[in-house]
Amino acid sequence: MTTETLATAAPPSPPVSPQTPDSAQPPETARPDGTAQPTACPRNAPPAAAAAVPPLAPGALPGLGHAVALLRDPLGFLGSLARHGGVVRVRLGPRTVCVVTDASLVHTLLVARAYDCPRGAVQDTLRTAFGDGLLMSEGQAHRDRRRVIQPAFGPDRMAGYLAVMHQVTEERAARWQPGRLLDVAREMNHLALEIVTRSLFGARLGEEAALAFHRALPDLVKGQIVQSLYPHPALARLPLPVNRRFDAAVRVLNDVVDQAVDRAVDRAVDGYAGQDAPVGTLPALLRAATDPATGRPLTEADVRSEAITMFGAGTETVSTTLTWLIDELLRHPQVEARMLAELDEHLPAGTVPTPEALARLRYTHSVTREVVRLHAPNAFLMRTAQVPVELGPYRIPAGTELLYSLTALHRDPVRYPDPLRFCPERWQDGGAGRQSFLPFGAGKHKCIGEAFAWAELTVAAAAILRRWRPVAVPGARAREVVWTTVQAQGLQVRLAPREDHRPRARETGPVSAPRLPRPQSDLATTAVRHAEWAVGHGLLTRPELPRYQAYALPELIGRAFPRTRGADLDLLVDMLGWYTILDDRFDGSPGCLPAEARAVVEPLIAVVDGTAPSAGEDQLTTAWRELWDRQTAAASPAWRARAAREWQACLSTFPAEAQHRAHGTVPHLGLAETMLLRRHGSCLYPFMNILERVHGADAPAALHADPDLRRLRAHTADAATLINDLYSLDREERQGTAAFNTVLALEHASGCTRSRAAEAVRARIAQLCTESEALRRDLLGRHPAGRWYLDGTRELVDGVQAWTSTSERYR
Numbered sequence: 001m002t003t004e005t006l007a008t009a010a011p012p013s014p015p016v017s018p019q020t021p022d023s024a025q026p027p028e029t030a031r032p033d034g035t036a037q038p039t040a041c042p043r044n045a046p047p048a049a050a051a052a053v054p055p056l057a058p059g060a061l062p063g064l065g066h067a068v069a070l071l072r073d074p075l076g077f078l079g080s081l082a083r084h085g086g087v088v089r090v091r092l093g094p095r096t097v098c099v100v101t102d103a104s105l106v107h108t109l110l111v112a113r114a115y116d117c118p119r120g121a122v123q124d125t126l127r128t129a130f131g132d133g134l135l136m137s138e139g140q141a142h143r144d145r146r147r148v149i150q151p152a153f154g155p156d157r158m159a160g161y162l163a164v165m166h167q168v169t170e171e172r173a174a175r176w177q178p179g180r181l182l183d184v185a186r187e188m189n190h191l192a193l194e195i196v197t198r199s200l201f202g203a204r205l206g207e208e209a210a211l212a213f214h215r216a217l218p219d220l221v222k223g224q225i226v227q228s229l230y231p232h233p234a235l236a237r238l239p240l241p242v243n244r245r246f247d248a249a250v251r252v253l254n255d256v257v258d259q260a261v262d263r264a265v266d267r268a269v270d271g272y273a274g275q276d277a278p279v280g281t282l283p284a285l286l287r288a289a290t291d292p293a294t295g296r297p298l299t300e301a302d303v304r305s306e307a308i309t310m311f312g313a314g315t316e317t318v319s320t321t322l323t324w325l326i327d328e329l330l331r332h333p334q335v336e337a338r339m340l341a342e343l344d345e346h347l348p349a350g351t352v353p354t355p356e357a358l359a360r361l362r363y364t365h366s367v368t369r370e371v372v373r374l375h376a377p378n379a380f381l382m383r384t385a386q387v388p389v390e391l392g393p394y395r396i397p398a399g400t401e402l403l404y405s406l407t408a409l410h411r412d413p414v415r416y417p418d419p420l421r422f423c424p425e426r427w428q429d430g431g432a433g434r435q436s437f438l439p440f441g442a443g444k445h446k447c448i449g450e451a452f453a454w455a456e457l458t459v460a461a462a463a464i465l466r467r468w469r470p471v472a473v474p475g476a477r478a479r480e481v482v483w484t485t486v487q488a489q490g491l492q493v494r495l496a497p498r499e500d501h502r503p504r505a506r507e508t509g510p511v512s513a514p515r516l517p518r519p520q521s522d523l524a525t526t527a528v529r530h531a532e533w534a535v536g537h538g539l540l541t542r543p544e545l546p547r548y549q550a551y552a553l554p555e556l557i558g559r560a561f562p563r564t565r566g567a568d569l570d571l572l573v574d575m576l577g578w579y580t581i582l583d584d585r586f587d588g589s590p591g592c593l594p595a596e597a598r599a600v601v602e603p604l605i606a607v608v609d610g611t612a613p614s615a616g617e618d619q620l621t622t623a624w625r626e627l628w629d630r631q632t633a634a635a636s637p638a639w640r641a642r643a644a645r646e647w648q649a650c651l652s653t654f655p656a657e658a659q660h661r662a663h664g665t666v667p668h669l670g671l672a673e674t675m676l677l678r679r680h681g682s683c684l685y686p687f688m689n690i691l692e693r694v695h696g697a698d699a700p701a702a703l704h705a706d707p708d709l710r711r712l713r714a715h716t717a718d719a720a721t722l723i724n725d726l727y728s729l730d731r732e733e734r735q736g737t738a739a740f741n742t743v744l745a746l747e748h749a750s751g752c753t754r755s756r757a758a759e760a761v762r763a764r765i766a767q768l769c770t771e772s773e774a775l776r777r778d779l780l781g782r783h784p785a786g787r788w789y790l791d792g793t794r795e796l797v798d799g800v801q802a803w804t805s806t807s808e809r810y811r
């Protein structure tokens with residue numbers, strides 16, 4: 001393409017491009033200051049009626065054009081172009097490129113013109129490294145591949161990924177030493193690499209491989225930019241130093257990816273899913289898929305292409321952003337303090353983060369948004385117009401290369417006043433609008449890892465900053481180094497332990513166990529002991545153990561009661577195990593025959609009533625008697641009475657459900673009645689009582705008498721029950737007994753589809769969590785001494801969410 005072709009007569013209008021869902025959005029019409037801004041007519045643009053050639057940027061040097069200005073200060077130069085028009089021509093030696101400087105035109109390019117303008121030369125150079133993976137493919141091939149990969153980033157995976165992100169960061173941060181000098185960019189790069197490897201691949205890389213990967217990245221990025229400027233692609237094959245280093249970097253990347261993919265295979269062969277590895281890793285998803293074009297399974301080369309794409313796209317972007325985050329917090333201690341206070345409130349140290357808990361971190365989200373705005377990692381991206389297109393008032397001939405810089409867009413002073421100032425507060429009332437904030441792109445190539453990345457930034461930052469206080473080393477602040485990405489180089493910090501990273505001591509009441517984060521080994525010991533307990537009581541046979549252990553019930557207790565240890569931990573795991581075994585009995589005939597159901601539960605209710613003779617009881621009842629004694633040892637009469645009442649309500653749901661099944665009223669029972677049965681049958685009330693048992697004191701009587709606590713307890717039970725119903729439905733249906741499940745009840749009651757019912761249940765869970773937060777706030781104001789109990793209800797729901805979404809029990 002040359003400037004001359006741009007100046008020729010306007011070609012006919014391009015055909016209307018297929019619309020993606022994003023293109024249905026209304027265009028932005030207001031500037032941040034509220035004044036009108038027509039979207040199709042950016043600043044200084046010619047009138048819309050005359051489709052025009054974009055203006056040429058001033059200052060082109062003979063022969064070199066604008067190359068010197070671009071290389072000297074890429075972001076400054078690109079940012080300066082906006083004042084000449086929404087699209088501006090720039091000469092780079094013999095080539096002319098159109099730079100799109102207006103955010104709404106970038107949005108148009110990526111969404112409405114996506115099919116006419118595929119990716120350009122800069123991305124193409126990476127084909128050697130990334131093969132035909134998602135980052136390189138276009139058209140139908142891209143759509144097909146995206147459909148296959150999307151489930152790996154679905155919301156149902158998120159709770160599992162959060163647990164891995166948290167664990168990986170905790171492990172790395174635990175290895176650092178006080179006073180140690182930390183090269184932040186390097187350390188964040190290792191962290192991001194490990195998170196991708198363990199969450200998406202369920203595999204672990206050696207430290208050597210991580211180091212090699214880290215060293216190879218700069219050569220890859222430099223090679224990419226230099227090769228994209230070659231006038232002919234064949235020049236990339238010359239034995240120039242830059243080409244050789246680029247090829248070596250590609251080999252390293254391939255080796256690392258081979259390790260990850262192969263180890264993911266090993267673990268699948270071992271039957272390993274790992275406590276921290278979500279089942280159904282990315283390689284497994286790809287190997288299970290077929291290529292719609294050929295009908296054949298994807299090849300190993302396809303699997304590796306996608307794997308390398310995830311490593312390439314999902315590590316440096318995140319690690320650079322994390323490095324900038326630490327740098328900005330060092331410069332803005334008041335922001336750090338506010339963020340830590342919010343984390344303390346909503347994500348107590350030692351707890352595994354859940355999607356619900358992250359949703360509560362509003363200020364932290366403003367902080368990460370502001371980091372991503374000011375330091376958007378993609379310095380520039382490209383597209384090529386394959387047919388003539390119109391962008392706002394500009395006519396772009398076929399063959400034109402189009403360049404846009406997300407970093408420059410996010411530093412536009414019109415949309416972001418005082419754009420270089422780090423100011424999380426600018427996001428608190430919504431920010432500048434969707435089309436002005438595009439760190440993850442838009443349209444069909446929009447970042448597939450967006451939700452993953454937002455979560456990773458928060459979880460990793462929380463785990464690091466809770467444990468360590470980075471102290472700036474004079475002269476070693478982050479420098480912006482721009483290639484195709486904006487890197488943060490040179491930041492070094494010394495680490496000081498953060499004195500207050502442990503949870504605060506409880507305000508009142510005796511404590512039965514210290515509130516320190518529990519070591520993972522405690523849980524493992526409890527799990528082994530519990531298996532023996534279940535076998536010893538005749539509740540399970542040894543051959544039944546592996547399947548039962550795959551449910552990982554101790555994990556659920558570990559997550560829902562994050563600081564419980566010792567005998568209390570044993571009690572909770574035994575209670576949950578016993579209740580699960582009891583519940584499974586009702587998958588058989590007692591689930592449908594009321595008389596059989598009553599025969600199972602009446603002796604159990606008699607134990608809590610204190611009326612049952614101990615002679616002649618079955619093993620289930622004997623184990624229950626022991627559990628009841630352990631629960632009530634040293635309990636207050638008030639607690640004991642409440643526990644007895646709530647266990648009775650819980651156990652009575654089994655015969656009630658059997659009755660409904662016998663009469664064929666399931667799942668036609670109304671939603672309200674189903675919910676009532678489920679609320680008690682899910683056993684949440686007895687477990688809420690145990691909060692007091694493990695705290696070593698009853699919650700204040702005034703708190704118990706407060707009607708809002710009753711509401712909060714019902715919300716807690718309902719939220720946990722609905723979460724359970726979302727995940728357990730498939731399993732229940734497979735078992736063939738009519739399922740008591742709110743999703744199913746809703747589907748029948750409203751005649752909607754399964755997915756709509758599930759969507760409504762999800763929305764209800766979110767609403768319950770929001771309302772619960774408001775109730776907790778009010779209750780805390782009236783009963784500050786009950787904070788530990790109120791926090792405990794939140795941890796319970798978060799724990800249920802984290803475990804339920806990953807447990808083998810529902811797969």
Ligand code: HEM
Pocket residue numbers: 119134135146196309310313314315317318321376377378381438439440441442444445446447448449450452453
């Ligand atoms: C702060 C972190 C991240 C940022 C700012 C970011 C940004 C972007 C942007 C701007 C694009 C669009 C490129 C284009 O239009 O040509 C993109 C695409 C992509 N990103 Fe990300 N990304 C981040 C993290 C991740 C992570 C964690 C993953 C995966 C684990 C990932 C995987 C991808 C993939 C596969 C694509 C190509 C999607 C397609 O073409 O369909 N990214 N990313």
